[in-house]
Amino acid sequence: MTAGTPDIDTRTRLLDTALKLFSEHGMEGASLQMIADHLGVTKAAVYYHFKTKDEIAEAVAAPAIQQMIQIVHEASLKRSRGAQRDHALAGFVDLIVRHRMLVGLFNSDPWFKRIIDRAWQTSPRGDLRTRMKTLFAGPDPSIADAITVHIVLAGLGTAGGAPEFADLDDDTLRQHLLDVGRRLLGRPRRSRQPLQKRRRKAASPR
Amino acid sequence: MTAGTPDIDTRTRLLDTALKLFSEHGMEGASLQMIADHLGVTKAAVYYHFKTKDEIAEAVAAPAIQQMIQIVHEASLKRSRGAQRDHALAGFVDLIVRHRMLVGLFNSDPWFKRIIDRAWQTSPRGDLRTRMKTLFAGPDPSIADAITVHIVLAGLGTAGGAPEFADLDDDTLRQHLLDVGRRLLGRPRRSRQPLQKRRRKAASPR
Numbered sequence: 001m002t003a004g005t006p007d008i009d010t011r012t013r014l015l016d017t018a019l020k021l022f023s024e025h026g027m028e029g030a031s032l033q034m035i036a037d038h039l040g041v042t043k044a045a046v047y048y049h050f051k052t053k054d055e056i057a058e059a060v061a062a063p064a065i066q067q068m069i070q071i072v073h074e075a076s077l078k079r080s081r082g083a084q085r086d087h088a089l090a091g092f093v094d095l096i097v098r099h100r101m102l103v104g105l106f107n108s109d110p111w112f113k114r115i116i117d118r119a120w121q122t123s124p125r126g127d128l129r130t131r132m133k134t135l136f137a138g139p140d141p142s143i144a145d146a147i148t149v150h151i152v153l154a155g156l157g158t159a160g161g162a163p164e165f166a167d168l169d170d171d172t173l174r175q176h177l178l179d180v181g182r183r184l185l186g187r188p189r190r191s192r193q194p195l196q197k198r199r200r201k202a203a204s205p206r
Numbered sequence: 207m208t209a210g211t212p213d214i215d216t217r218t219r220l221l222d223t224a225l226k227l228f229s230e231h232g233m234e235g236a237s238l239q240m241i242a243d244h245l246g247v248t249k250a251a252v253y254y255h256f257k258t259k260d261e262i263a264e265a266v267a268a269p270a271i272q273q274m275i276q277i278v279h280e281a282s283l284k285r286s287r288g289a290q291r292d293h294a295l296a297g298f299v300d301l302i303v304r305h306r307m308l309v310g311l312f313n314s315d316p317w318f319k320r321i322i323d324r325a326w327q328t329s330p331r332g333d334l335r336t337r338m339k340t341l342f343a344g345p346d347p348s349i350a351d352a353i354t355v356h357i358v359l360a361g362l363g364t365a366g367g368a369p370e371f372a373d374l375d376d377d378t379l380r381q382h383l384l385d386v387g388r389r390l391l392g393r394p395r396r397s398r399q400p401l402q403k404r405r406r407k408a409a410s411p412r
Contacts, residue, residue, distance in 0.1 A: 028234075108319075110315065110316070113314075143371075143374070143378070144385060144386060146370075147365050147371065147382050148389075150365045150370070151357070151365050152390075154365065155357030155364070156357060158356065158360035159356045162356060165352075172349070176350055180350060180353050180357060183354075
């Protein structure tokens with residue numbers, strides 16, 4: 001099939017519409033019928049592509065999940081910890097900016113969050129969240145480093161999907177998230193020595 | 207009434223049980239009947255105290271909301287911006303640690319989040335979230351400062367309610383969140399000059 005065939009068009013429009021309706025009404029509130037009505041097609045036409053809202057949500061999230069897998073894979077091939085963090089941060093921020101509505105839905109909808117979490121946990125090379133955190137904080141982080149990375153990753157995601165920053169254009173938001181992320185994480189490429197120092201200092205017995 | 211009378215006991219036990227059940231099943235999934243069953247009382251006994259789940263959720267959240275109002279009020283009385291930020295950060299972290307289960311519920315349940323948001327917006331001296339952000343970033347922050355504060359506040363809340371840090375005792379979690387928060391915000395008490403510098407540098411035209 002080539003781009004422009006009715007099936008591809010319908011599928012793409014269906015996913016765009018579903019994301020919009022999921023965002024407005026939550027996955028709980030948006031029905032297959034509602035999606036069909038907004039597309040001006042029958043419910044059967046929606047069923048032709050997807051049987052459940054879960055399947056639609058998985059397809060809506062698939063490009064972002066694929067991008068995340070790619071980022072983590074590429075970052076893990078870098079030699080130094082600094083270069084790994086740099087690549088992972090830049091990729092993560094780019095993903096957040098490209099998929100703002102998706103990120104907003106992830107932040108606000110427990111149902112959608114469960115689907116993404118499941119996709120992350122079952123990704124081909126192991127749990128994406130764990131791999132991402134390892135890229136940022138190393139394999140055996142101190143509590144302080146684990147908390148820092150948790151705050152930065154969760155915070156970047158929240159800020160990227162936040163209504164108060166929705167009117168920033170992509171380049172502006174990307175640059176600001178990247179700057180703030182680098183500053184909060186201690187500028188990856190230069191931080192190896194300070195990070196080690198900080199770790200020894202911060203690691204407290206539990 | 208004195209502590210220990212049946213009514214106070216029932217009300218306290220009811221709120222404890224409701225928070226636990228809301229956390230386990232979400233506000234959507236937990237019913238008044240379920241709460242009554244877990245307390246070993248009739249549904250009528252629950253109705254005697256609260257008519258709706260919203261009322262229960264408001265009462266569950268009331269002590270934390272009250273603490274937040276107090277923190278913001280106390281912080282706003284401090285003279286310097288640094289002292290204001292310091293007080294607000296310490297108070298916010300203490301609140302997160304004291305009310306971890308509540309914070310976890312806030313992070314995961316859109317229904318509960320709506321109730322808290324409403325309580326914040328209608329607090330006596332104006333929207334609590336805006337007042338909190340102003341304490342941290344000033345009345346007219348640059349985009350970079352607004353994003354930093356957003357990331358730190360959202361991140362602290364997420365980390366405080368996160369299952370992966372649930373086994374840290376209160377003092378350890380409090381100290382780590384405070385250390386990380388101070389580092390990420392630039393150590394309030396010492397940051398007046400660097401903050402001003404950073405602002406001029408970071409403020410970019412939109």
